[in-house]
Structure formats: C-alpha cells, structure tokens
Amino acid sequence: MQRLLDFWRRSLTLRIVSINVSLSLIAVLIIGGYMSVSIGSSLFEQRRDEVVVETQLASVAAEDHFVQAVSGTTTSADMETIRENALAASRGVISNVSDTYWSLARTDGQPDEPLAMGDIQSQGFDGSLITEELRASVSGNRGTPYYQSVSVTAADGETSPGLIVGSTVEVPRSGSYELYVVATLDDAQDTLATVQLVMLIGGLAIVLLIGGVSWLVVRMVVGPVRATTAVSAKLAGGELDERVRVQGDDDLATLGKNFNKMADSLQQQIEDLEKLSTIQQRFVSDVSHELRTPLTTIGLAGSVIYEERESFSPSAKRSAELLNAQVDRFEAMLADLLELSRFDAGAATLETEPTSLVQLAQISIEAVEPLAEERGSELVLTATGGHFEAQVDPRRIRRILQNLLGNAIDHGEGHEIEVIVDSNQNAAGIAVRDHGVGMDPDDAEHVFDRFYRADPSRHRRTGGTGLGLAISRDDARLHGGTLDVWSVKGKGSMFRLTLPRESGLPVIPPIRFPDEGGAL
Structure with a gap:
C-alpha cells in the first residue's frame, strides 16, 4: 500500500x-x-x-x-x-x-x-x-x-x-x-432494471473513455516535461552539450526552446568561469613561483641583517626584527598559496602510510606546547578508542593539527585545551576543543572560507594568513574525510577531523559534538 x-x-x-x-x-x-x-x-x-x-x-x-x-x-x-x-x-x-x-x-x-x-x-x-x-x-x-x-x-x-x-x-x-x-x-x-443496466454500461464506458483521453492528453504534456527533466539531470551531471528536442510551435515547444537558450547561456557562463578559474589558478601559481626567488634572496639578506641587529641603533634593530618576522610570514603565505593552487589544479596527492594518530597528536602538541604555556593554556590529550592507526598522510594530518591547535591557543583565553583521539571500526577522529571566546553562527559558517577571519582585530601569536583552515579542510577531503566545527559564543569551539581508517570505508564520526550528547 x-x-x-x-x-x-x-x-x-x-x-x-x-x-x-x-x-x-x-x-x-x-x-x-x-x-x-x-x-x-x-x-x-x-x-x-x-x-x-x-x-x-x-x-x-x-x-x-x-x-x-x-x-x-x-x-x-x-x-x-x-x-x-x-x-x-x-x-x-x-x-x-x-x-x-x-x-x-x-x-x-x-x-x-x-x-x-x-x-x-x-x-x-x-x-x-x-x-x-x-x-x-x-x-x-x-x-x-x-x-x-x-x-x-x-x-x-x-x-x-x-x-x-x-x-x-x-x-x-x-x-x-x-x-x-x-x-x-x-x-x-x-x-x-434494463434501463439501469444500460446506464451502468454506458457510464462505465464514459469513465473509461475519459480515463483514456486523460492519459493521452497527459502523455502529450508529460512526455516533453520528462524529456526536459532528463536533459536537466544530464546538465546537472556535467554533460553541458545536452539539449531538448523541440517539435512544433506550441507552448511546450516554446518551453523547450527557452530551456535550450538557458542551457546555452549556462554553458557559456560555466566555460567562461572555468577559463577565468584556470587563468586565476595559473596566475596564483606563476606569481607564487616567481616570488620565491626574490623572496629567498630577501630572506637570506634579512637573516644576515637580523643576526647583526645587536650592533644597530634601537630603531634599526626594531626594523630588522620586523623585517625578519614579515619575511617569515610572507614565506608561509606563499607556501599556502602554492598548496591551494595544487588543490585547485587537482594536483595534490597523498603519501599514505599506517600512522598512529595518538602519536601524531602527541607530536603536534609538543610542537606548540611552549606557545600554549606562554598563553596560560594547558594542553590535555585524551585517547579513548581502540583503533588508533589509520592509513593517512602524516604530513598533511600534522598540518591540520598545527592549524587547529594554533587557533585554539589564540582564542582559548588561557583556558584548558582538549585534544581527543577516538576511533571505531571504520573511521578515526581527532577533535580539538577550547573553552575560549567561541564564534557566532555566521562566523562558524564561513570559518573555512579562504582569507576569512572571525575576528580580524584579535592579536594572533601563530601568524595567521586566513588560509590555514581552508587548506585543512582540503587536506581532510583529500583523505576522503571531513572537518567540521561546533562553536558557541562565550563557550568555546570544537573542530572535529574525521578520517576513514582505510580508503573506501564509510566515515561515521566517532566523536560527538557537545550538542549531540557528547561528554564535552
């Protein structure tokens, strides 16, 4: 039924x-x-x-x-x-x-x-x-x-x-x-009784005739609509050359002609956008590569000047320190832009190996521990699952954790920062939870956008180009995983990285957000 x-x-x-x-x-x-x-x-x-x-x-x-x-x-x-x-x-x-x-x-x-x-x-x-x-x-x-x-x-x-x-x-x-x-x-x-029988037979014949006429008329109308629906599905799937067959000059034919005009316009716009995107990607890649050589030279010269800063006047010493810091930031931004250009061009690849996520999290924590102590935040690692190894690219996962830990330290307001590693038979997850300022829903929605900052006025100790979370999300997707965020203003934020333990396994998050009934 x-x-x-x-x-x-x-x-x-x-x-x-x-x-x-x-x-x-x-x-x-x-x-x-x-x-x-x-x-x-x-x-x-x-x-x-x-x-x-x-x-x-x-x-x-x-x-x-x-x-x-x-x-x-x-x-x-x-x-x-x-x-x-x-x-x-x-x-x-x-x-x-x-x-x-x-x-x-x-x-x-x-x-x-x-x-x-x-x-x-x-x-x-x-x-x-x-x-x-x-x-x-x-x-x-x-x-x-x-x-x-x-x-x-x-x-x-x-x-x-x-x-x-x-x-x-x-x-x-x-x-x-x-x-x-x-x-x-x-x-x-x-x-x-004879009249009623005749009326019954005639009535049934009329009903069947109306049903047949209705079916014929609907077929005449629905047939072109179904054809248009099939073509629209192919267009949505990327087959931009598909068009609707148009016959006659009635309203349905006019619909088909207008649909084809719309498809032509969309195809032209998509092709223009693809060309523009290709030009943009090539421009970013070329500029990044072209800037590497002069930036390397400037970096070497800056390093020499920075090493001799003690012999300079106070104003010259300060200028040398600023120059060294900004050259480092410029190099990090160029590296991020080159990485994004690889993602945009589809050239990013994984070098996977069986990796202990707990050890990877411990290494990442040790790398930022001095900065956390300076800000008064304690880093706590919790590992509750039993399947801690996963087939991942350690370099990319380390980069994700560095970004998440840096953000947690900058916005944690000196409170405890929790790093949770958990897993199930199919997926492994790492979550970084701070108890700092948190974000509004609008900020949380755009936090993975490129060059987006929830609070540009805040003083950051970990650099911050506005590209770290965007690259982290692309790294997660390259693994076939996800990077999600939960945040409440005044209560802190939680970023959850979920990865398949092996390629092709379904990704079911082993770590729950606080509003999903989790312990945090």
Missing part, C-alpha cells in the same frame, strides 16, 4: 488520470442515480395510473352489468350467474390479467338485502393486503378509487412490488360491494 502511495505521489500521469476518472465516476454515479430515481418514479406513476384507471373501468363495467341483469332476477342462484358474468366483464377491461388478482366483497354495516351475494376472490389473492385503512377509504368515498403500495408474494414464494386498488360497485337489490384489484409491477421493475 505504501509503495502504491509513493508511486502515486511520484507519477503526475497517474495522479491526473486517477483524479479525472474519480471525478467522472462520481459525476456518472450522481447523474445515473438521479436518472434512475426519476425513471423509476415515472414508471411507477405510469403503471399506477394505468391500474387505477383500469380498476375504475372494471368497477363501472361490473356495475353496468349488474344494473342490466338484476332487474328481472328473483333468486339468489340467478345472482351467482350474474356475478360471474359481471366479474368477467370487469376483467375484460384489464390489460394484463395474468399479473392481476381481484376480490369482490360486500361492504360491512349494510342491512340485509333479498338478493345479497357472498364475497368472492380470484385464486392467489392475499386478503391480508386489504387493510382497514384502505377499506375505510373505499367504503367512505364511493365512486373514487383508492390505492396502496403492497408487496405481492407469488405462488413460488417470490416477492415483487405491486399495487392494490379499491373501488365501489352498487348492485341493485343486493347492496354496495367493494372491488379490489391487485396488480404486480414486475413489468415496470424489469424495464427499470
């Missing part, structure tokens, strides 16, 4: 056709039901009027026969013959005698008459159909026929709808009699 529901949600054709068929079916049922009721009511009224008129005519025929025959009659035996003849005359005006039952009964409450006749009824007549209400209406309103709807039971026990109609017959020297005629409505019922 769920699969069918999901397919219904995904398929526009199925939704439109099913909705059209459902609405058409509802309309056919409403119209067919109304027509069935109207036709049934019309057939009943027609049959009712026919039976009432025939009963009234039968009463008149019987009464006329009694009037003509009783004038010379003097015995009850003669009355029995006259009654049979009168009833035969009355049955002669009834159109469907086989489906009609009759009864002639003397009206109650009359004085004795010399030629009074007994009650008589046809075979199969059910006397229980004559209700007290009907007898009162017939006897109290002579000359006017009355009817009631009844259920007629045939000899085989089958029940069918019917009518009982009563009318009075005046017999000279015998009194007033009541003539009751019971007529079945089988013919009207059969006619109604």
